[in-house]
Amino acid sequence: MIVSLVLGWAFIYVSRTCLYPLFPVIAEELGVTSAQAGLLSSVYFTSYTILQIPAGLLMDRLGTKKCLASGCAASGIALLCAGLWGSSYGTLLFFLGVQGAGDSFFYTAAQATVVTHSPPKRKNLYSALLGMGMSAGVLAGLGLSHSLYAAFADYRAPFLLSAFPMFAAAGMTVFFVPDVPPSRTARVRDYVPLFRDADLWRISGAMFCLLYGFWACLNWGPTFLRVERGFVAEQAGFYSGLIALASIPGGLLWSRLTGRLGRRAVLMTALPLCALFLCCVANARSFPAITASLMAFGFCSNTAVVPVAVLWISQIAGPRYPGRVTVAIAFFNCVLIASAVAAPALSGLIRDVSGSLAGAIFLAAGVVLSGLLFLYGAREAA
Numbered sequence: 001m002i003v004s005l006v007l008g009w010a011f012i013y014v015s016r017t018c019l020y021p022l023f024p025v026i027a028e029e030l031g032v033t034s035a036q037a038g039l040l041s042s043v044y045f046t047s048y049t050i051l052q053i054p055a056g057l058l059m060d061r062l063g064t065k066k067c068l069a070s071g072c073a074a075s076g077i078a079l080l081c082a083g084l085w086g087s088s089y090g091t092l093l094f095f096l097g098v099q100g101a102g103d104s105f106f107y108t109a110a111q112a113t114v115v116t117h118s119p120p121k122r123k124n125l126y127s128a129l130l131g132m133g134m135s136a137g138v139l140a141g142l143g144l145s146h147s148l149y150a151a152f153a154d155y156r157a158p159f160l161l162s163a164f165p166m167f168a169a170a171g172m173t174v175f176f177v178p179d180v181p182p183s184r185t186a187r188v189r190d191y192v193p194l195f196r197d198a199d200l201w202r203i204s205g206a207m208f209c210l211l212y213g214f215w216a217c218l219n220w221g222p223t224f225l226r227v228e229r230g231f232v233a234e235q236a237g238f239y240s241g242l243i244a245l246a247s248i249p250g251g252l253l254w255s256r257l258t259g260r261l262g263r264r265a266v267l268m269t270a271l272p273l274c275a276l277f278l279c280c281v282a283n284a285r286s287f288p289a290i291t292a293s294l295m296a297f298g299f300c301s302n303t304a305v306v307p308v309a310v311l312w313i314s315q316i317a318g319p320r321y322p323g324r325v326t327v328a329i330a331f332f333n334c335v336l337i338a339s340a341v342a343a344p345a346l347s348g349l350i351r352d353v354s355g356s357l358a359g360a361i362f363l364a365a366g367v368v369l370s371g372l373l374f375l376y377g378a379r380e381a382a
Contacts, residue, residue, distance in 0.1 A: 001117060002126050004176040005110045006133035008072065008169035012103050013137025015079055015166060016044070018145040018158035019096075021222040021237040023348075025155050030089045038348030041219050043093050045340035048100035052337065055104045056330025057191070064109040064326065065179035069170045071109075075102030076166030083160025095159075102166075107333050112180045112326040115314045124258060127311055128251040131303035135251075138244035138303075142222060142237040150233075180326060194321045194328055200313060202378040203267075204335035207309050209371030210271060211336050213278050214302040215343035216364035218243060221281075221294075224357040229290060242291060243298035250304030262380050263312040270300040271371045278365035282358045306336070316379070 019026075019041060027037040059067045082095035110130055118126045141162075148158045194200065221240035225231040231239060258266050277297035284290040298304070310329060317328035347360035 001113065001177055002129055004169075004172040005113065006129050008106060008172060009110060009130055009133035010137035010140070011162070011165035011169050012075070012106055013134050014141040014144075015075070015099065015159070015162035016041075016103075017138050017141030017218065018148070018162055020219050020240075021142060021145045021233065022149060022155045022158070023220070023223055024227070025149060026092075029155065030092075032089055034348040034351045035345055036089070036348075038219065038344035038346075040092060040096055041215075041344040042341045044096045044100035045337060045344075046100065047097045048104045049334055049338050049341055051101055051104040052108065052330045052334030053327070056108050056327040059105065059109060059112070059180070059182075059326050059330075060324065061182050063179045063182045064105075064112055065173065065177060067105045068109040068177065069173040071102045071105035072166050072170035072173060073102070075099050076163045076170065078102055079159050079163035079166060083156045083158075083163060086156050086159065108326060108330040109180070111310050111314070111329050113177060115311075115318075115325060115329075116180045117178050123311060124255045124307070127307035128255040131251045131307050132248050134303045135244035135247045138218065139241040142218075142241040142244075143234075144237075146222075146233040146237050191321075191324060191327055194317065194324055195331060197316075197320070198377075199316055199379050200328060200331060201335075202374045203309055203312055203316075204332045205374035206267060206271065206371040206378075207306060207332070207336040208339045209367050209369075209374070210274060210305070211302055212339035212343050213274055213297075213364040213368040214243075215340045216347045216360055217278065217281065217297065217301075219344040220347050220351070220357050220360065223351075224361070225290070228356060228358070229285070239290065239294060242294045243301060244303065246295035246298030247301060247303040250299035250301075251307060254300070254305050254308055258308050258311075263308050263315075264375060264378055264380055266308050267305060268372060268375050270305045271368055271375075273300045275365040275369040278361055278368060282361040282365075309336075312380075 023037040027034060078095050078099035082092060086092040086095050114123060114126045145158050148161065149155055222236040225239055226233055226236040254266055274297060277293055280293035281297060284293045313328055313332045314325050317325050321328060347357065350360040351357050
């Protein structure tokens with residue numbers, strides 16, 4: 001089960017992040033601005049975000065297995081179409097939007113499966129392992145993207161090649177991932193208290209702020225390193241991928257600290273550290289300083305600490321809203337992933353206006369730090 005989920009999450013992130021190092025290439029070939037290039041990522045996350053809660057409700061009715069397999073297959077088809085026919089800005093926007101819709105089921109279903117089917121003592125570990133799948137996918141997507149473009153002389157090649165792992169993920173889901181049984185008794189009005197829960201909003205809001213910094217750095221990091229710090233294209237993708245590499249030991253450490261300090265204390269420690277290290281990324285000039293800053297940021301960023309927040313959400317939602325944990329996780333993911341809609345396009349706009357991405361990174365650091373305001377008053381348990 002856990003191997004299939006980790007691999008599926010890794011495949012999704014390969015297909016997501018292979019786009020980011022190619023922003024300047026796509027902008028030049030299609031004659032669009034940096035903000036419009038960033039919008040390619042934003043449109044993916046717009047459809048992904050909008051469908052989070054409907055996807056959670058659907059999985060609550062049908063079970064997770066059917067929805068998860070169908071979503072992976074739909075994502076694979078969209079990537080295949082982007083690779084074959086995404087030769088204009090409009091068609092590329094459309095296919096990436098469809099890809100986001102297909103991917104909208106995965107994270108919620110995977111976390112709900114972990115919460116439901118993993119032994120109690122291994123929930124933190126399995127949730128952290130999902131984060132490692134994401135990290136591996138980010139590293140592969142950023143590291144291989146420009147090499148594939150150079151080999152095929154076509155920015156569509158990474159999309160085409162990443163379609164096939166998504167079809168494999170659909171097959172693994174069918175054969176190896178257990179279902180989370182549907183809750184057929186819940187009515188729409190039964191979910192209203194969940195959507196009004198102040199603690200769920202506080203935790204989700206804090207993670208929105210954290211993820212804003214992550215997506216700003218991940219989407220535009222390769223361009224920042226190549227254009228403003230003198231890295232060659234292949235190096236820029238690899239060094240940006242250090243964020244994901246560092247999150248692997250980071251996830252294990254934060255998971256262990258959660259048992260000793262509590263989830264709230266862990267997140268309140270991680271947020272200011274992320275803001276500090278983002279400022280270091282913007283200021284760093286030498287290779288060693290840039291490497292250290294990126295790895296330090298990754299150590300306490302998205303995939304390292306979000307699993308802590310997911311389990312906090314499930315810990316609160318389980319007793320308060322029995323049978324609706326899947327929707328609670330979908331709601332959480334909807335709020336936090338909205339940051340991926342805002343960060344790429346806004347960062348690209350700042351670059352268009354100022355001629356530099358440094359301002360976008362400093363803004364991201366400020367947004368991350370503001371996440372502390374959400375955590376004040378958040379209760380540790382139900």
